[in-house]
Amino acid sequence: MFGPEYEAGCPSCSAIADSFNGSVPHLVNHDVSFYAVSRAPLAKLQSVRAANGLELSVGVVVRE
Numbered sequence: 001m002f003g004p005e006y007e008a009g010c011p012s013c014s015a016i017a018d019s020f021n022g023s024v025p026h027l028v029n030h031d032v033s034f035y036a037v038s039r040a041p042l043a044k045l046q047s048v049r050a051a052n053g054l055e056l057s058v059g060v061v062v063r064e
Helices: 011-017 020-029 042-052
Strands: none
Touching: none
């Protein structure tokens, strides 16, 4: 959806991500977690999250 060098998210992936907010409550009701993974820097993901009104948590996975 959002590679490290991207300035904007992929249009197709962004359209799919727009539906995440509505899906999460249903998943929680069934004790299911949902993760979307990106290699982009956290600051870029937080910016896109805020600009698009996404309610998903944004975090970092550190690979050693």
